[in-house]
Amino acid sequence: MASNDGVSCYYERDGDGDPVVFVGDAGYGAWQWGWQHAAVAGPYESVVTDVRGAGRSDAPPGPYSIADLVTDLTSVLSDAGFRSAAVVGAGLGGIVGLEAARTTARVDRLVCLGSAATGDQLDLESLYAPPNDRDGLKQSLKAAFSDRFVEEQPDAIQQMIAWRSEEDASPRAWEAQIAAIRDYALDAAYEVTTPTLVVHGTDDAVWPVERGRELAESLPRGEFAAVEDAGHLAHIEQSKRVNDELLAFLADDE
Numbered sequence: 001m002a003s004n005d006g007v008s009c010y011y012e013r014d015g016d017g018d019p020v021v022f023v024g025d026a027g028y029g030a031w032q033w034g035w036q037h038a039a040v041a042g043p044y045e046s047v048v049t050d051v052r053g054a055g056r057s058d059a060p061p062g063p064y065s066i067a068d069l070v071t072d073l074t075s076v077l078s079d080a081g082f083r084s085a086a087v088v089g090a091g092l093g094g095i096v097g098l099e100a101a102r103t104t105a106r107v108d109r110l111v112c113l114g115s116a117a118t119g120d121q122l123d124l125e126s127l128y129a130p131p132n133d134r135d136g137l138k139q140s141l142k143a144a145f146s147d148r149f150v151e152e153q154p155d156a157i158q159q160m161i162a163w164r165s166e167e168d169a170s171p172r173a174w175e176a177q178i179a180a181i182r183d184y185a186l187d188a189a190y191e192v193t194t195p196t197l198v199v200h201g202t203d204d205a206v207w208p209v210e211r212g213r214e215l216a217e218s219l220p221r222g223e224f225a226a227v228e229d230a231g232h233l234a235h236i237e238q239s240k241r242v243n244d245e246l247l248a249f250l251a252d253d254e
Contacts, residue, residue: 002072002079009072010056011049011080015041018108019085020250022048023073023093025114026177027128029055029167031160032090035239039247047085049076051092053173062176066184069096070103077106084108086250090235091115091207092181094198101194102186110196111246114204114232116211117189117218119181127206127232131168137161145231146203189218196222197249199242201230223249 002009012030013019020040022033033048040046050057052064052072073096077085086109089097094115101107116122126143129136141157141164142150150157169177186192196219200212209226216224225245227234235242 002075004072004075008058011076013047015045017044020044021085023089024051025091027169027174031163039243054169055167059173063179064176066099070100102191112198114207117186117215131165137164144233149237199225201227201234204232
């Protein structure tokens with residue numbers, strides 16, 4: 001457990017090798033990284049964090065800022081004994097990674113999954129439901145995946161509902177996290193010189209794929225990978241494809 005000015009930030013580590021730190025999307029607990037953890041732990045050291053407000057991290061009163069979440073990330077790195085690490089962020093976590101890469105020297109490589117350079121004009125409410133509302137959780141997962149995935153993977157949807165009921169953010173913490181997204185804009189993309197891979201589902205109904213493509217094009221060392229027929233949680237829906245992209249990018253030392 002790391003500490004940032006009295007806020008406890010939970011993380012778990014597994015595997016050997018260079019560290020890869022996962023920073024999650026708004027609302028979700030660490031369950032969202034179950035599809036990447038096994039692929040990364042082994043060739044790398046996988047470090048899975050709970051964003052403040054979710055899982056086993058503290059949930060102080062909001063609103064939160066991206067700067068708060070960046071210092072949470074650097075606190076985890078310091079507590080784990082890492083000078084720097086590769087960072088993989090989804091949605092909100094991608095924005096945290098961008099700002100950490102812009103303002104610190106602690107991000108070696110960055111992967112943004114279903115993210116963007118700004119949170120302006122994103123209708124995020126469809127992705128959230130309170131952890132005690134199982135019907136709402138099911139409906140909000142429909143917004144996070146393609147229709148095909150929801151129809152073909154009912155058991156996976158039920159398992160995710162169970163995980164969300166245990167780990168996801170409360171309504172108050174969700175609003176605090178969303179405030180951080182809405183207030184952020186990457187105005188100086190040229191300052192992010194870290195090699196960055198932007199991966200985005202083409203059927204993302206909440207964080208539009210055009211936002212991801214524009215982000216990659218704005219970065220000096222940005223690359224873009226579209227995941228066809230996948231929704232917002234493309235790293236779950238098309239985990240093999242995303243993991244292949246992730247591991248190839250991490251292995252590229254150029």
